[in-house]
Amino acid sequence: MIEFLTALGQHEFLQRMVICALLASVSCGVVGSFVVVRRISYLAGSIAHCVLAGMGAAGYLNKVHGVNITPMVGAVVAALVAALIIGLVSLRAKEREDTVIGAVWAIGMAVGFLFIHKTPGYNQDLMSYLFGSITLVGMSDIVLLAVLDLVVVVTVLLFFNPLVAVCFDEEFARLRGIHVEFWYLLLLCLAALTVVLLVSVVGIVLVIALLTLPVAIASQFSRKLLTIMILATVVTATLTLGGIVVSYRPGWPASATIITLAGSVYLIVLMLKRLIRARPSA
Amino acid sequence: METPAIQIDNLSFRYDEPLVLEDVNLCLHRGEFACIVGPNGGGKTTLLKLLLGLLEPTRGTIQIFGASVASARGQIGYMPQHAALDRQFPVSVLDVVLLGRLTGRLAIGPYRKADRAAAHAALDSVGLTSLAQRPFSDLSGGQRQRVLIARALVCNPRLLLLDEPTANLDRIVQDDFYALVRELKRDISIVMVSHDLGFVSKEVERVICVNREVHEHPTRELTGDALAHIYGTEMRMIRHDQEQPHRHEQEPA
Numbered sequence: 001m002i003e004f005l006t007a008l009g010q011h012e013f014l015q016r017m018v019i020c021a022l023l024a025s026v027s028c029g030v031v032g033s034f035v036v037v038r039r040i041s042y043l044a045g046s047i048a049h050c051v052l053a054g055m056g057a058a059g060y061l062n063k064v065h066g067v068n069i070t071p072m073v074g075a076v077v078a079a080l081v082a083a084l085i086i087g088l089v090s091l092r093a094k095e096r097e098d099t100v101i102g103a104v105w106a107i108g109m110a111v112g113f114l115f116i117h118k119t120p121g122y123n124q125d126l127m128s129y130l131f132g133s134i135t136l137v138g139m140s141d142i143v144l145l146a147v148l149d150l151v152v153v154v155t156v157l158l159f160f161n162p163l164v165a166v167c168f169d170e171e172f173a174r175l176r177g178i179h180v181e182f183w184y185l186l187l188l189c190l191a192a193l194t195v196v197l198l199v200s201v202v203g204i205v206l207v208i209a210l211l212t213l214p215v216a217i218a219s220q221f222s223r224k225l226l227t228i229m230i231l232a233t234v235v236t237a238t239l240t241l242g243g244i245v246v247s248y249r250p251g252w253p254a255s256a257t258i259i260t261l262a263g264s265v266y267l268i269v270l271m272l273k274r275l276i277r278a279r280p281s282a
Numbered sequence: 283m284e285t286p287a288i289q290i291d292n293l294s295f296r297y298d299e300p301l302v303l304e305d306v307n308l309c310l311h312r313g314e315f316a317c318i319v320g321p322n323g324g325g326k327t328t329l330l331k332l333l334l335g336l337l338e339p340t341r342g343t344i345q346i347f348g349a350s351v352a353s354a355r356g357q358i359g360y361m362p363q364h365a366a367l368d369r370q371f372p373v374s375v376l377d378v379v380l381l382g383r384l385t386g387r388l389a390i391g392p393y394r395k396a397d398r399a400a401a402h403a404a405l406d407s408v409g410l411t412s413l414a415q416r417p418f419s420d421l422s423g424g425q426r427q428r429v430l431i432a433r434a435l436v437c438n439p440r441l442l443l444l445d446e447p448t449a450n451l452d453r454i455v456q457d458d459f460y461a462l463v464r465e466l467k468r469d470i471s472i473v474m475v476s477h478d479l480g481f482v483s484k485e486v487e488r489v490i491c492v493n494r495e496v497h498e499h500p501t502r503e504l505t506g507d508a509l510a511h512i513y514g515t516e517m518r519m520i521r522h523d524q525e526q527p528h529r530h531e532q533e534p535a
Contacts, residue, residue, distance in 0.1 A: 037370075169362070175335075177355060177385055
């Protein structure tokens, strides 16, 4: 721990990592709670994988055509586009929803893979996009991520009531004159921005666990949405920072360590809860 | 003459090909309590959704208090079947009732004091004041049903639409529910969808039978023949076997 703190003072990449983790924690707790209670983690998963298309395209434009664009900017654009496509499919299309969303998931990855294939030195990039790497996030990106975080949290706090109404009882919300489509698409866009924040910490493939597990842990302790959001934020911050610290010394990949830690904590919490509940009746 | 609560003229509706509702004419006066009955797939829920403006008529018109459905929405209180709601959603009883205070106007930030007061008053009218802060998921079926009535009432509606309000309720809870509806009936027009014909004959003034076409029976005429018309002969046999002995068991107590 002391060793880590010393290193943190010396290495700029560790500082960036910690800042990313803290920023991501806030919107992860807030938006992740909505994603979990509205049961749209599959949609969020699909959005996350479409991010590869944006990162791949940004990397390609940058390296091959010299356009000044970072993978994180590409990620933001791709995530928002994916959120709108998936949202409209989920609201309007007569097709089976899961079929289309599964397809969007894979097509996003395929497009990303094609761009990366056309970009020199693609192997290394692909791995860091998929499983996370702090090399993706430059200091300029930190500003972008901070702005995203602020947008997400302020939006949710201001429009908490209509968002809850649309998530809990869509039909009733519609009857009250609430524009259900608008709020649903907004929620997906917030999820998309949150996904980008999380990709900066753990990469595309592992995002979905970090979006849902802290909320799953938090909802073991509260049945109030606002409390769950706050708890989930604290849990995400603890898990991501914990993962970074634990992985530092042995040189493990931080993203995989964070997710494994999150999964373990979730299982332990479930088991402890069962033990505590079983005791009085025994 | 006073404009009726509901005025339906020559209404027809289809989802795809066959008509679900055909040439429906109906007029419900203010303060009346009507019950929509009919077989599954007969169009009961479709009629309710048309009244709510969730569906658009293929032909014909619906007027509510003399206005279009869209502009009358604010005056309609609606109670869906509680079974359709997510039991695990982390929301308190008060929060659920407060949803009835939302409107299309963009409201930023937390609920206002007046909204909270109205929600508490609505909870009080259904006798659930003490449960305001409890998670919605903790409640029994009957309690959840009453919370949803409070949510329908909290916007001070002039017309109340109830979808299967007594489904999945045991007999005692049903009786509580009927007592509550009887209380409300004094100043609100009520339309409910129900399978519970035992209740229909006792409390309801008008029985509207929906099976593609709409027929109306005054409640005193709701005899075996009328039931046969609604449900078909086979259903009548089943209904009678279930309903009659059941009611005899209950009534002496």
